[in-house]
Amino acid sequence: MATxxxxxxTETTWNPVTGCSKISDGCKNxxxxxxxxxxxxxxxxxxxxRFKVTLHEDxxxxxxxxxxPKMIFVNSMSDLFHEDIPLEFIKSVFETMGSCPQHTFQIxxxxxxxxxxxxxxxxxxxxxxxxxxxxxxxxxxxxxxxRKVPAAVRFLSCEPLLGSxxxxxxxxxHWVIVGGESGPFSRPIHYDWVESIYQKCNQEHVPFFFxxxxxxxxxxxxxxxxxxxxxxxxxxLEKPIAINY
Numbered sequence: 197m198a199t200x201x202x203x204x205x206t207e208t209t210w211n212p213v214t215g216c217s218k219i220s221d222g223c224k225n226x227x228x229x230x231x232x233x234x235x236x237x238x239x240x241x242x243x244x245x246r247f248k249v250t251l252h253e254d255x256x257x258x259x260x261x262x263x264x265p266k267m268i269f270v271n272s273m274s275d276l277f278h279e280d281i282p283l284e285f286i287k288s289v290f291e292t293m294g295s296c297p298q299h300t301f302q303i304x305x306x307x308x309x310x311x312x313x314x315x316x317x318x319x320x321x322x323x324x325x326x327x328x329x330x331x332x333x334x335x336x337x338x339x340x341x342x343r344k345v346p347a348a349v350r351f352l353s354c355e356p357l358l359g360s361x362x363x364x365x366x367x368x369x370h371w372v373i374v375g376g377e378s379g380p381f382s383r384p385i386h387y388d389w390v391e392s393i394y395q396k397c398n399q400e401h402v403p404f405f406f407x408x409x410x411x412x413x414x415x416x417x418x419x420x421x422x423x424x425x426x427x428x429x430x431x432x433l434e435k436p437i438a439i440n441y
Contacts, residue, residue, distance in 0.1 A: 201269060201272070203269060203272070204405075204407050204408075204419070204427070205267075205302075205373055205405050205407065205427075205429075206267050206268065206269040206302055207266050207267040207268070208266050208267070208268055208269070209268070209269045209270075209272040209273075210255070210258060210259060210268050210269070210270055210271075210301075211252070211255065211271055211272060211273045211274065212251070212252050212253075212255045212256045212258070212270075212271065212285075212289055213249065213250065213251055213252065213271050213273075213274040213276065213278070213281060213285075214232060214242060214243065214245075214247075214249075214250050214252065214273045214274050215232065215245060215246070215247045215248045215249040215250050215273070215274055216228065216229070216247065216249065216273075216274050216275050216278060217249070217278070219306055219307070220306060220331065220334070220335050221331055221332060221334065221335075221358055222306065222329055222331035222332075222335075222355075222356055222358065223306070224383075225356075225377060225379060225380070225381050225382065225383075227378075227379060228247070228272065228273045228274070229247045230379070231273070232246055232247040232273060233246055233247065249274065249278055249280040249281065251281065251285055256285075256288050256289060256292055257292055258292075259292055259293070259296045259299055259301075260292065260295060260296060262296075262299065263298070264298075265298045265299055265300075266299050266300075267299075267300050267302065268299050268300065268301050268302065269302050269304075270289070270293075270301050270302065270303045271303070271304075275304075275305050275306060275307055276289065276303055276305060277305040277307040277308075277310040277311045277314070278307060278310075279307070279310060283314055283317065286314065286318065287317070287318060290318050290319055290320075290321075290324070291319075293321060293323065293324050294319055294321040294323075294324075296323070297321070297322075297323055299323060300323050300325065301323060301324045301325065302325045302327065302351075303324065303325065303326050303327065304327045304328065304329055304353050305326075305327070305328055305329070306328065306329045306335070306338070308328045308337070308338035308341035308342055309341060311326070311328075311341060311342070311345060312341040312344055312345065315344070315345045315346065316346075320345075320346050320347055320348070321348075322348040323348075324347055324348065325347060325348070325349035325350075325351055325371075325430075326342065326345055326347035326349070326350055326351070327342070327350065327351035327352060327353055327371075327373075328341070328342045328352060328353070329352075329353045329354075329355070330352050330353070330354050330361065330364075331354065331355070331356055331357060331358045331359070332357075332358045332359030332360075332361070333359060333360065333361060333362060333363055334359075336361065336363050336364065339352065339364070339365065339369065340365075342369070343367065343368045343369070349370045349371060349430050350368060350369055350370055350371075351369065351370060351371035351372065351373065351430070352369060352371070352372045352373065353373045353375075354372065354373065354374045354375070354393060355373060355374060355375035355376070355377075355407060356375065356376060356377030356378075356382070356383065356385070356410065357374055357375065357376060357377075357385050357389055357390065357393075358377070358383055358385075359389065360386075360388070360389050360392065361389065361392065361393055362392070364393065364396055366396055366397065366400045366402050369402060370402065370403070370430045371402065371403045371405070371428075371429065371430045372393060372397050372402055372403070372404055372405070373405045373407055374390055374393050374394075374404070374405070374406050374407065375406070375407030375408045375409075375410060376408055376409045376410025376411065376414075376417075377410045377411075378408060378410040378411060378412070378414040379412070380412065382410055382411055382412055384411075385409060385410060390406065390421060391421075394406070394421065394426070403428035403429055403430050404426050404428050405426060405427055405428055405429070406419055406421045406425070406426040407419060
């Protein structure tokens with residue numbers, strides 16, 4: 197349940213939980229659900245429940261076996277703050293992350309209200325980056341919730357970007373990822389939406405990562421913006437500094 201990831205902003209994934217449920221517009225064409233159903237059809241045992249939330253206790257300590265430093269996306273096939281995941285299980289995941297200072301762990305959630313509810317019951321090591329998915333202005337309140345979480349790095353994943361984020365406030369946000377939806381039935385992304393977020397990041401000196409334009413042929417549409425790639429990362433935890441590579 198750990199893979200070398202094709203996701204541009206991470207290196208590998210770790211899935212102590214699989215399965216989720218839809219809660220907002222960004223979930224409509226969930227890539228993880230499509231993949232889970234495919235793996236179920238292939239007879240992969242960990243997906244015998246298809247996309248129902250499933251805890252994999254045996255995988256909770258897996259990163260302890262990885263000695264070389266990695267950038268790790270936690271639960272790419274689920275949401276760690278799903279209401280069906282017990283707090284004690286979440287605490288065990290955080291305990292593992294705290295025991296692996298050589299790694300950087302990236303967590304994304306759409307359930308910012310639960311994140312905020314339990315945040316003060318968790319230990320927040322400096323190597324844990326916490327993010328929320330923000331696909332349009334309907335869910336902009338997730339950013340306000342994230343601001344109150346004591347993570348060393350707080351970041352936004354504006355993917356799939358489905359509308360203008362005209363009310364976006366980047367105060368206390370350390371990194372922003374933007375991307376269009378890809379795959380079957382993908383919905384369009386508009387240049388102006390991307391440009392507006394880029395300008396806000398530029399003004400506030402927040403690292404900006406443009407992942408993709410998306411579409412049914414994302415390898416064709418690519419990830420160029422202003423005829424270049426943006427792969428900025430928060431490298432200084434006290435005051436994030438934008439870098440390109």
